[in-house]
Amino acid sequence: MRVKFYAYLGHSRERVQIDIGFGDRITGGPIEIDFPTLLDFPAPRLKVYSIENAVAEKFEAIVSLQLETSRMKDFYDILYFAENYEFNKALLKEAILPTFDQRDTDIEKRKNIYENKFKSDEQLQKFWTAFLNRNKLSTENSFANIVDKLKSFIEPILL
Structure with missing residues (x-):
């Protein structure tokens, strides 16, 4: 499944796309990454495919x-x-x-x-x-x- 949306910060508009998979075998399991941020905020941690x-x-x-x-x-x-x-x-x-x-x-x-x-x-x-x-x-x-x-x-x- 693919989710697309726009995120707004002040007058800035960014298109965001997230792909979500179901039912696939994930070898080694998901890994955690720090999602990069534009501002000086703590990076969110995401579980992603290797x-x-x-x-x-x-x-x-x-x-x-x-x-x-x-x-x-x-x-x-x-x-x-x-x-x-x-x-x-x-x-x-x-x-x-x-x-x-x-x-x-x-x-x-x-x-x-x-x-x-x-x-x-x-x-x-x-x-x-x-x-x-x-x-x-x-x-x-x-x-x-x-x-x-x-x-x-x-x-x-x-x-």
């Missing part, structure tokens, strides 16, 4: 949707985490496999997204370029290159 669980869910969504995906943020997020976070690879594998199982997605379908048909799909490349432009991100990596990086990150974990 990054391993978030990556598992994003990867499963990519694999289950295949050529029907338009979720370019999932590709971006996984690679951002891969480059900026020290993963416990055993825990990540432990998160990926039950996520696929829970959602009735065959883990072997992941191999389809590494094939040229997927990597060179014109529509997916357009989605990728639009995502980068909309978010003012570097456009130096093609969609095919991003999929290759995803494979290099995920496959050693699953073997």
Whole structure:
């Protein structure tokens, strides 16, 4: 479930979005984080998915949707985490496999997204370029290159 609302402080208006999941297996349980604050107030503590669980869910969504995906943020997020976070690879594998199982997605379908048909799909490349432009991100990596990086990150974990 996704909840969106606006928060107001004086004349400032901020859009807030909260994603809430039900029924998913959470490997290792939820973790607690301090939510960043704009003012000098104590940070609220939130229970959230671990990054391993978030990556598992994003990867499963990519694999289950295949050529029907338009979720370019999932590709971006996984690679951002891969480059900026020290993963416990055993825990990540432990998160990926039950996520696929829970959602009735065959883990072997992941191999389809590494094939040229997927990597060179014109529509997916357009989605990728639009995502980068909309978010003012570097456009130096093609969609095919991003999929290759995803494979290099995920496959050693699953073997």
